Amino acid sequence: VASQAQTAKTLDIYVIDVEGGNATLFVSPSGESLLMDTGNVPPGAVRDAGRIMAAIKDAKLQQIDHLIITHWHGDHFGGLTELASQIPIREFIDHGPNVQPGAVADEFLQKSYPRLIANSKHTVAKPGDRIRMGGVDVLVVTSAGEMIKTPLATAGRPNSYCAAFKPGENNAEDPQSVGIYITFGKFHAVHLGDVTKNKEFELMCPNNRLGTVDVLL
Secondary structure, eight states: OHHHHHHOOSOEEEEOOOTTSOOEEEEOTTSOEEEEOOOOOTTHHHHHHHHHHHHHHHTTOSSBSEEEOOSSOHHHHTTHHHHHTTSOBOEEEEOSSOSSOOHHHHHIIIIIHHHHHTTSEEEEOOTTOEEEETTEEEEEEEETTEEOSSOOTTOOOBOGGGGGOOOOOOOSSGGGOOEEEEEETTEEEEEOTTOOHHHHHHHHSSBOSSOOOSEEO
8 A cells, every 4th residue: 555655646446346236446546445335235245345355455455444334225235244354444434323224224233333333433424524535535415314505616506407307206215325526636526325316406406516527426
């Protein structure tokens, strides 16, 4: 990591195939890392943790500095126990309590998650929070059903797409997702987890609070 920090000049983004869920790894030029989600619950957990570890090894990382679990669905937190047995995780970030009761998530949060976070930093994300990682600025824009209220510096214009919007149906946990806005120089990217289109409407209408981005994950 030290040698990489002296030579790397790019923000590297690994979009890892966890077959239906999410796992996205961001690595700053300084070698600091942010992982969003960990793939599926067993039996997919071993497979997905293995694919995440392959990306981690490719990035020459010795630890995960920041881990965001966007929300408490099994295809997003499911590989965490398996992954945490293979690499240190310095900070765990989530939106807070599960709001969609279910046996798998509730058992994980009662029995496994407290043990996993016991010796690390644990942060409950709020819109407006920042994660700074070696020249990359990560802004939390959604969490626990809330979102940033003030448009970003380059945003805030009226959104012409709002007039044709038709609401969809929500489950309980997807709208709770931790979503982030990433800035690296003139590059901007957004990853909103499983935030639903109803919540996207609240974020982007009547005025676009995020502006134009280069990459939407």
